[in-house]
Amino acid sequence: MPRLLFLLPVLVLFIGFFIYPFLFTLGTSLTRWRGIGSMQFNGLKNYTRLLADPTFRLAMKNNLIWALAQGFIQVPLAALVAMILLRQPKGWQTLRTVYFLPNVISTVAIAMMWTALYNVQYGFINEVLVKFFKREPINFLGNPDFALGAVIFQAVIYIGYFMIVILAAGMNIPRELYEAAEIDGASVFQQERYITIPMLRGTLVTTVTLAMAYGIRHFEATYLMTQGGPMHSTTTMGIDLYDKMDALRYSDASTEGVLLIIFGSVMIVVIRKIFGKSDPMSEMAQ
Amino acid sequence: MKSEQNFGTRLLTIVKWFILLFFLLVALLPLVWLFINSFRSNLELQISSFGWPQKWLFSNYIKAMEMASLPRLFLNSVITSASAVALNIIVAAMAGFILSREFFKGRDTIYTVLTAGVLVPIIAFMVPYFSLISRSGIYNTLFALILVYASVNIPVSIFLVTSFMRSIPKELEEAAIIDGCSFTQRFTKIIFPLTQSGLVTAGTFCFIYSWNDFIMAMLLTSSIESRTIQLGIKFFSSQFITDYTTMFAAIILTIIPSVGAYMFLHNKIISGLTAGAVKG
Numbered sequence: 001m002p003r004l005l006f007l008l009p010v011l012v013l014f015i016g017f018f019i020y021p022f023l024f025t026l027g028t029s030l031t032r033w034r035g036i037g038s039m040q041f042n043g044l045k046n047y048t049r050l051l052a053d054p055t056f057r058l059a060m061k062n063n064l065i066w067a068l069a070q071g072f073i074q075v076p077l078a079a080l081v082a083m084i085l086l087r088q089p090k091g092w093q094t095l096r097t098v099y100f101l102p103n104v105i106s107t108v109a110i111a112m113m114w115t116a117l118y119n120v121q122y123g124f125i126n127e128v129l130v131k132f133f134k135r136e137p138i139n140f141l142g143n144p145d146f147a148l149g150a151v152i153f154q155a156v157i158y159i160g161y162f163m164i165v166i167l168a169a170g171m172n173i174p175r176e177l178y179e180a181a182e183i184d185g186a187s188v189f190q191q192e193r194y195i196t197i198p199m200l201r202g203t204l205v206t207t208v209t210l211a212m213a214y215g216i217r218h219f220e221a222t223y224l225m226t227q228g229g230p231m232h233s234t235t236t237m238g239i240d241l242y243d244k245m246d247a248l249r250y251s252d253a254s255t256e257g258v259l260l261i262i263f264g265s266v267m268i269v270v271i272r273k274i275f276g277k278s279d280p281m282s283e284m285a286q
Numbered sequence: 287m288k289s290e291q292n293f294g295t296r297l298l299t300i301v302k303w304f305i306l307l308f309f310l311l312v313a314l315l316p317l318v319w320l321f322i323n324s325f326r327s328n329l330e331l332q333i334s335s336f337g338w339p340q341k342w343l344f345s346n347y348i349k350a351m352e353m354a355s356l357p358r359l360f361l362n363s364v365i366t367s368a369s370a371v372a373l374n375i376i377v378a379a380m381a382g383f384i385l386s387r388e389f390f391k392g393r394d395t396i397y398t399v400l401t402a403g404v405l406v407p408i409i410a411f412m413v414p415y416f417s418l419i420s421r422s423g424i425y426n427t428l429f430a431l432i433l434v435y436a437s438v439n440i441p442v443s444i445f446l447v448t449s450f451m452r453s454i455p456k457e458l459e460e461a462a463i464i465d466g467c468s469f470t471q472r473f474t475k476i477i478f479p480l481t482q483s484g485l486v487t488a489g490t491f492c493f494i495y496s497w498n499d500f501i502m503a504m505l506l507t508s509s510i511e512s513r514t515i516q517l518g519i520k521f522f523s524s525q526f527i528t529d530y531t532t533m534f535a536a537i538i539l540t541i542i543p544s545v546g547a548y549m550f551l552h553n554k555i556i557s558g559l560t561a562g563a564v565k566g
Binding site for chain 1 (some may be wrong): 298314317319380440557559
């Protein structure tokens with residue numbers, strides 16, 4: 001019996017912060033509830049209303065754009081840099097350390113920094129536009145045509161995390177494979193194409209899955225830089241959920257939570273179907 | 287033919303270094319820009335954001351310290367993150383011990399369910415977390431944040447700690463049992479100490495999450511007593527609405543602890559973070 005006591009703390013916390021919240025979200029999504037007072041059963045009406053809501057549809061579309069940008073721009077860039085570093089050019093260890101540096105800084109600090117860089121009056125980026133390209137300054141975060149791209153850009157160019165994961169996996173590829181390929185006259189590109197990429201397949205699938213999962217969950221940087229605006233142009237499901245909760249529309253917020261979980265799961269299944277299996281448990285970290 | 291090949295390799299070298307330098311600039315240039323401007327006056331910034339300060343204004347930093355009550359927020363963050371890490375790795379180590387050493391019905395199911403928690407987008411749980419925390423009467427306390435941070439990281443920690451414990455040879459414990467070691471002693475004297483590097487990795491994940499979290503802190507706290515540093519930066523950015531360079535100084539101040547720790551521990555942090563991922 002003391003053996004089960006060892007398991008108890010984790011079970012209590014897991015039930016409190018995973019199982020109960022899941023059932024609570026599922027339950028309240030089927031009711032009309034404003035946080036206080038009684039709940040009334042409402043069937044699937046919240047779902048049909050939310051799926052027809054233009055802001056929610058925009059949020060879903062933006063999350064999909066985030067997921068694609070992270071999975072198919074950020075990860076390939078990270079893989080490219082990792083492949084170069086795997087050939088151990090001069091100073092590669094220092095470069096690896098510096099590339100990862102922004103990843104230890106909080107999203108909040110990075111987001112505030114980029115808000116300043118994008119600023120119309122004094123931002124670095126607008127100054128470059130005006131001085132070197134003789135263009136009018138652009139209000140990147142205040143213009144619905146630019147805002148989504150601007151927020152995604154500042155996230156996607158930080159490749160550090162995926163780069164070290166791919167690099168660490170690449171270190172395990174036996175050097176002899178490259179030596180043999182070299183003797184057979186294979187070019188650098190052929191070596192990468194026929195040795196590195198196939199050997200890293202599992203890791204690449206894992207990182208793409210992880211990156212796309214981040215895209216579906218995206219909240220912080222956008223909330224900090226634009227609050228989902230201007231005119232909802234940068235909103236995501238997480239931000240829309242928060243807005244609904246803030247407006248005391250608790251059952252709508254819960255409904256959006258359920259849909260967020262469903263979309264996240266569907267996406268992971270689809271990636272698996274397309275790219276094959278990877279170890280699901282190495283897709284960790286929130 | 288020979289010169290063509292030379293040209294090819296040279297071009298490849300140029301492209302390679304162009305890519306490496308580009309990402310070096312991406313990682314460093316914005317931080318350097320922010321750092322230099324944090325010492326300049328607002329007037330200088332308005333005229334041009336390039337260039338050295340005419341006079342290095344350390345007063346920006348003093349103003350930032352005073353206005354944002356940074357020491358208090360910093361202390362809150364340290365207490366919250368350290369407690370969350372301690373709680374997380376202790377409960378994860380205890381559970382990992384059972385899951386890697388004992389056989390009972392449903393053990394593998396429990397392991398699968400616990401680790402499958404990584405797939406859940408935690409932001410979907412904002413309503414129940416808020417409701418649970420406020421009904422428990424711990425809204426706006428550091429304890430609420432500690433509980434949430436420690437719990438949210440359980441799936442990752444269980445995965446890392448259990449797989450690490452499985453690799454510890456059973457013979458060590460068998461010898462200890464013969465010597466009269468009790469069940470609890472097997473954990474405290476043998477398994478827990480031997481799992482140290484696995485616990486450090488799990489702790490690193492939990493610490494980075496807790497230190498950097500913004501969402502939960504925003505959702506579950508409402509006053510300075512229990513606000514963390516991340517929330518602080520966001521809120522004092524609205525106080526400094528026209529005093530940009532002081533705001534830059536405040537951002538730099540919040541970055542210093544993470545960057546400082548990283549400078550000393552970068553090899554440990556990088557190898558720790560990849561230890562779990564490489565297994566996949």
